[in-house]
Amino acid sequence: MKALIDYFIPHVNEGICMAFSGGVDSSVLLAAACRAAKAAGSDKPVLAVTFATRLHPQGDTAEAEALARSLGALHRIIEIDEFSDSRILTNPKNRCYLCKSLLFQSLLQAGQEAGYTFFCEGSNVDDTKVYRPGLQAIREAGVHSPLIDCGLTKADIRKFAADAGLSTADKPSTPCMATRLPYDTPFDYELLDRLHRGEVWLRDLGFYNVRLRFHAPVLRIEIDKKDFNQFMEQHERIVKFMKDLDFRYITLDLEGFRSGSMD
Template identity: 80%
Template structure:
């Protein structure tokens, strides 16, 4: 944590503007940034920006604001409509790059309007080892990734967040909803909303990691392999809920939950 704080202290007087999703990565980064501001005796609090978008669930916005304010940061919500870029609706392989370009353009505008000049976000070292085209947009925008600079992995971040007493330490990741569909498959908001509602229904049954991957007309459900037995105990409830949402064929992925499973068919991915 000290290494992360020390990295941020020189930027405290510039004003630190941070993309804040409310997940564990950005929460640790925000906590470190707020500590850096205090240690630098800067009178400019960290500006934590949360994006309200069509591709990310909005469930956590209130929690993000509460956490940001408890850490001493200013919190701002910016609405960004990714669907305004029609290319994104086609779910191309560079969709993440297109989305991040829109988001970080908004971040820079918000920060500069408020007099902030150092911009950062919460990608971690693990993100550099998988397919993450959005990182190119981050670099092009001149936004910094301090967790990567400090070579922090997801597991290390969760441990540090727990030590810091952050409520998000054990929070599951909630990536962009478009990751639930194969690349080059067009989508719309009603479909993504049905998928999000389906994941919420299963999560409310007590499952930690849940992904619904939709290969029309097949719905492929991913949960942690250790939860398979319990999943089957809820089999009838889950099938009925998914069919009520309009999904036709309901399957359980025997490989279990794994982040980025839609990337497995890409060159260089297994």
């Protein structure tokens, strides 16, 4: 964490503006940036920007705002409709690049208008080892990725979050809902909403990592393998709930939860 704080100190006077989802990665990033601003005696608070979009659960936005303010940052919510870009709506393989380009241009505009000139976001080293076309858009925008620059993995970040007493230390990752559909399957907001409701319900049952992937007409449920017995004990209840959400065929993926399995 000290290395991360030291990373930010030279940029405090530029004004630090970051994309802030409220997840564990961006929470550690924001905590470090706020500590750096305090250590440098800056009277310019860190600006945390949260995107309210069609592809991200709205409940996360409220949680992000509360957390940002508790850390001493200014917080701003920017509403963006990714589906206004017809290219994103078709769900191509480079959707993440197109979406990140849209989001980070909005971040730059918001920060510059408020007098901020150092921009960053929360990708970590693990993100560089899988298919993440959005990283190209981030670099093209001139936005920094301090967790990558400092060589931090997700495991490192969760440890820092726990040591710092952040409420997000054990929060499961919640990537955008686009990852629930195969590439080239056009987005349907009503379908994405049903998938989100199903995931929230399963988490409320006590499942930690949850993804509902939809391969029409099959709903494929990914959970941690250690939770398979718990799932089977409640499978009738789970099937009924999913069918009430208008999913016809319900399957449990025997490979278990895998981040990026659609790739």
